[in-house]
Amino acid sequence: MTASTPTSATPATGPAATGSASGGLVKSVVELDRVVIRLAGDSGDGMQLTGNRFTSETASFGNDVSTLPNFPAEIRAPTGTLPGVSSFQLHFADHDIMTPGDAPDVLVAMNPAALKANLTDLPGGGLLILDSDEFTPRNLAKVGYATNPIEDGSLEGWQTVSVPLTSMTTDALKESGLGKKEAERSKNMFTLGLLSWMYHRPTEGTIRFLERTFRRKPEIAAANIAAFRAGYNYGETTEAFAVSYEIKPAPMAPGRYRNISGNQALALGLIAAGQRSKLPVFLGAYPITPASDILHELSKHKSFDVRTFQAEDEIAGIGAALGASFGGALGITTTSGPGVALKAETIGLAVMTELPLVIVDVQRGGPSTGLPTKTEQSDLLQAMFGRNGEAPVPVIAPRSPSDCFDAAIEAARIALTYRTPVILLSDGYLANGAEPWAIPAADDLPDLTGAVDFATEPNGADGEFLPYLRDEQTLARPWAIPGTAGMQHRIGGLEKADRTGNISYDPANHDFMTRTRQAKIDGIAHSLAPTEVDDPDGDARVAVIGWGSTYGPIGAACRRIRRSGRSVAQVHLRHLNPMPGDLGDILARYDRVICPEMNLGQLAMLLRARYLIDIESHTQVRGLPFRAAELAAVMQDAIDSTHGAALGADATGGAE
Amino acid sequence: MTTSPSQVHELGMPGPSSTPPGPIADAIASSVQAHGPKQTELKAKDMKTDQEVRWCPGCGDYVILNAVQSFLPSLGIAREDMVIVSGIGCSSRFPYYLNTYGMHSIHGRAPAIATGLAASRPDLSVWVVTGDGDALSIGGNHLIHALRRNVNLTILLFNNRIYGLTKGQYSPTSEVGKVTKSTPMGSIDAPFNPVSLALGADATFVGRAMDSDRKGLTEVLRQAAEHQGTSLVEIYQNCNIFNDGAFELLKDPATGTQWSIPLVHGEPLVFGPDGAACVVRDDFGGLRIAETNQVDASEIVVHDSHRENPAYAFALSRLSSQDLRYTPMGVFRSVQKPTYDAMMAEQVDLARVQEPADLDALLGGNDTWQVEAQPSLSGE
Numbered sequence A: 001m002t003a004s005t006p007t008s009a010t011p012a013t014g015p016a017a018t019g020s021a022s023g024g025l026v027k028s029v030v031e032l033d034r035v036v037i038r039l040a041g042d043s044g045d046g047m048q049l050t051g052n053r054f055t056s057e058t059a060s061f062g063n064d065v066s067t068l069p070n071f072p073a074e075i076r077a078p079t080g081t082l083p084g085v086s087s088f089q090l091h092f093a094d095h096d097i098m099t100p101g102d103a104p105d106v107l108v109a110m111n112p113a114a115l116k117a118n119l120t121d122l123p124g125g126g127l128l129i130l131d132s133d134e135f136t137p138r139n140l141a142k143v144g145y146a147t148n149p150i151e152d153g154s155l156e157g158w159q160t161v162s163v164p165l166t167s168m169t170t171d172a173l174k175e176s177g178l179g180k181k182e183a184e185r186s187k188n189m190f191t192l193g194l195l196s197w198m199y200h201r202p203t204e205g206t207i208r209f210l211e212r213t214f215r216r217k218p219e220i221a222a223a224n225i226a227a228f229r230a231g232y233n234y235g236e237t238t239e240a241f242a243v244s245y246e247i248k249p250a251p252m253a254p255g256r257y258r259n260i261s262g263n264q265a266l267a268l269g270l271i272a273a274g275q276r277s278k279l280p281v282f283l284g285a286y287p288i289t290p291a292s293d294i295l296h297e298l299s300k301h302k303s304f305d306v307r308t309f310q311a312e313d314e315i316a317g318i319g320a321a322l323g324a325s326f327g328g329a330l331g332i333t334t335t336s337g338p339g340v341a342l343k344a345e346t347i348g349l350a351v352m353t354e355l356p357l358v359i360v361d362v363q364r365g366g367p368s369t370g371l372p373t374k375t376e377q378s379d380l381l382q383a384m385f386g387r388n389g390e391a392p393v394p395v396i397a398p399r400s401p402s403d404c405f406d407a408a409i410e411a412a413r414i415a416l417t418y419r420t421p422v423i424l425l426s427d428g429y430l431a432n433g434a435e436p437w438a439i440p441a442a443d444d445l446p447d448l449t450g451a452v453d454f455a456t457e458p459n460g461a462d463g464e465f466l467p468y469l470r471d472e473q474t475l476a477r478p479w480a481i482p483g484t485a486g487m488q489h490r491i492g493g494l495e496k497a498d499r500t501g502n503i504s505y506d507p508a509n510h511d512f513m514t515r516t517r518q519a520k521i522d523g524i525a526h527s528l529a530p531t532e533v534d535d536p537d538g539d540a541r542v543a544v545i546g547w548g549s550t551y552g553p554i555g556a557a558c559r560r561i562r563r564s565g566r567s568v569a570q571v572h573l574r575h576l577n578p579m580p581g582d583l584g585d586i587l588a589r590y591d592r593v594i595c596p597e598m599n600l601g602q603l604a605m606l607l608r609a610r611y612l613i614d615i616e617s618h619t620q621v622r623g624l625p626f627r628a629a630e631l632a633a634v635m636q637d638a639i640d641s642t643h644g645a646a647l648g649a650d651a652t653g654g655a656e
Numbered sequence B: 001m002t003t004s005p006s007q008v009h010e011l012g013m014p015g016p017s018s019t020p021p022g023p024i025a026d027a028i029a030s031s032v033q034a035h036g037p038k039q040t041e042l043k044a045k046d047m048k049t050d051q052e053v054r055w056c057p058g059c060g061d062y063v064i065l066n067a068v069q070s071f072l073p074s075l076g077i078a079r080e081d082m083v084i085v086s087g088i089g090c091s092s093r094f095p096y097y098l099n100t101y102g103m104h105s106i107h108g109r110a111p112a113i114a115t116g117l118a119a120s121r122p123d124l125s126v127w128v129v130t131g132d133g134d135a136l137s138i139g140g141n142h143l144i145h146a147l148r149r150n151v152n153l154t155i156l157l158f159n160n161r162i163y164g165l166t167k168g169q170y171s172p173t174s175e176v177g178k179v180t181k182s183t184p185m186g187s188i189d190a191p192f193n194p195v196s197l198a199l200g201a202d203a204t205f206v207g208r209a210m211d212s213d214r215k216g217l218t219e220v221l222r223q224a225a226e227h228q229g230t231s232l233v234e235i236y237q238n239c240n241i242f243n244d245g246a247f248e249l250l251k252d253p254a255t256g257t258q259w260s261i262p263l264v265h266g267e268p269l270v271f272g273p274d275g276a277a278c279v280v281r282d283d284f285g286g287l288r289i290a291e292t293n294q295v296d297a298s299e300i301v302v303h304d305s306h307r308e309n310p311a312y313a314f315a316l317s318r319l320s321s322q323d324l325r326y327t328p329m330g331v332f333r334s335v336q337k338p339t340y341d342a343m344m345a346e347q348v349d350l351a352r353v354q355e356p357a358d359l360d361a362l363l364g365g366n367d368t369w370q371v372e373a374q375p376s377l378s379g380e
């Protein structure tokens, strides 16, 4: 590799050898077990792309990784302002990790706004990398800095490295033929190159990615690759960075892996459910953050007998999906909380008509329009009860981005087997967060063909078809689709007579049918595996119960607690309705049960009502996932104040 | 039964529609095995169900039901291949009385539900039955979007200019000043003309018929059913309980011929007793009523329902006032355009050629890495 100066970078292709001497500099390599990096810049700076590329490099290197994108709700907030700041945090390690990290070890701030918005999260002594070119009087004034923090000594508590990222990028692209403004756009790739050097990331993937992405604009591809390599070489040759870091691959089960976000995984899970049930998939949806990507993804894969319908509103989206289900398709609708509110009446119709339907709610901060791009778990009670009448609906929730895949298949299994609408509660954090995923073989996925079983023969004693004569085991009614001769029948929202499905206003029948619909949903619990309790020491007196995306932070906190010599049991619910049959007994075994949630205590309320257990609710609605340290502190308090508990070391700090 | 892209009909124009392969086709095949080939030679009595019809005696819905029951067999479509989807209202009880598949859904949403069904099952004949409140108040949005998409649906809008089921409030087609339970001092909002509204949404088929006119109604229904794409048929329906006589001006033999304008494709628009009135162009690109003996025969507009531009049909629809004088009856517009369901099927077929449905390849994606078995792990 040729020695080069920062301003005349020559392209490099691979990671530097450990301890390499370059340009006469001797650089040392420090081994770390984990790092949390946060990239922050203006929303036009391409921080999400940079973060995603770094994640891919990191994942393909073999580290475990977990990410947290955080972007503004406004598409184009004014440049350089606080509302325009977009950030991407990623945590990677040589062991398996469960969260994107409580706080960054490294903060890259591409402008004063990014610094101002994120500095409070960077612990003292953390590494701070700034683009000095952007710290102009004008940009400083935009966010109310009276003096330049790079110069006024206010950043002394951190290891601050300020580098002219923008001008080094334009210098590197002098020969590219691009104008200054265009060349500046590549500064994110310069930064990525620098970070790739710092953390010994493989670079081929990013180069291939840039070639692929800008296939039709080779000059842009070349410029980005040149900037990326220049950043890499700069790291190697500059005196500003004396140390690079090595984070060994994490031990992972053998297999083929990819990086996957929650929305991607959910979309693939829905397609897989269609393939494994051999049914056509029909998605009716209306765009809404943070669920739209599922619509985008599904609409790309029509060859899997997937039809996507962008409806005029959420009501039409679910209506069309239900119509398709009536015709024998796997009907799906995807939305967020405000959309679920609009769909409520149609969900009720699906309950009454007992047709399969999957309703995906990617939750965001509420009420009303709330915080569209931020995460929350506040739709649980809406999913449970947000309909008129007694309208029980199964509710399930994935616990990590890749788990969205399995949750989608499980939602389809329940919908098809029990002929019922099912609500799948994802959230903004799962939707956009990403992690490595061991790619399953299609043949190993659950076979759903048995759940379909269209009725083709009359089931009545007199050769008539009884659309509400139920399966004794599942209480599901027969699914007879149009086109099947001799099975013509009429369904609808009016109360049905048992067996015949005719309109019925009979009081006893209504009582019976209401209880039967409830019993059908309750009976799903029989098909669930026993609840997993994670209590490695087996002597925990305190249990923590959660659902959905809090799995990561709760799990990370439990690890800290255990490393401090304490015991805690973790229970995580995938099925929120019905809850697993053994749950009440399990919870009753503990002196205390803590329930952390990103709402004001919705699961806690359900558990208290159902099991008469004094659940301790710990809640937060900041639009961000819990921090593991905070949860560990809550658990430690509970454990240490529980009668007879042995006191241990402080559990709130440290790695996962 | 997948069609290859070369067989795919140009621009989604109607062609042989196929049942989706897989369990749906299997179920249908097994029912054919059990019952023999599809029964398409049917009589009116074959269309009836055992359900007791529950409209008020004398309601216009009965005559419409009779007309539809007699007419449907003439389509040569098996009962099991027809689906009637309705919303909520007196009129929306309709599916219970037809021996087809049916869904009596929720208020206003039938066009959306039918869209999903028709788009995923182009092999079916899908009908929507709706009322003026159902289609134009709560479901107005779904109606105009179904029309603009041109999904293969036949929508029957029973317009009684009142909310029947909720016992007599004014509706979005009630005339201004209508005194009802909810408007004791008279309604103050201007009504929709459903035909104008549909044409504004660029509906490819729009017709209007009278409940009591069996022959006229059947003719419009026949054309609507044969039309590929969304057909909207406004049916004037008497609610003898809450809005009796709403269409008397057009029904009464004494006044009917004077105020209704029969629309027959290719025929001059002459109407009224002894053909005394006619339709001519006005000076602003619209249409107006004239006295036949005051104009040259060449000035009389010859009805052309196949005109691409909806402006002509729209102008026709504007001839009538809210008190129903000069009401054109028949088919306003009938033009061919690609249907949504056919185009959707075409994209699925095209995608199959471009990206074979290989689930393993899809799950794998583009960026993967391999983790080899690590001997050090085996001890754990």
Ligand SMILES: Cc1ncc(C[n+]2csc(CCOP(=O)(O)OP(=O)(O)O)c2C)c(N)n1
Binding pocket: B088, B089, B090, B091, B092, B107, B130, B131, B132, B133, B134, B135, B158, B160, B162, B163, B164, B165, B166, B171
């Ligand atoms: C969500 C909802 N809102 C209100 C109603 C009450 N409702 C039932 S039918 C109807 C109006 C029906 O009028 P129209 O569509 O003209 O039908 P008609 O009874 O006149 O045939 C109303 C307001 C309902 N069923 N659902």
Ligand code: SF4
Binding pocket: B054, B055, B056, B058, B059, B060, B061, B090, B091, B160, B164, B165, B238, B239, B240, B241, B242
């Ligand atoms: S209320 Fe009117 S529309 Fe309804 S059934 Fe009676 S007569 Fe017919």
Ligand SMILES: [Mg+2]
Binding pocket: B089, B131, B132, B133, B158, B159, B160, B161, B162, B163, B164, B171
């Ligand atoms: Mg009405």
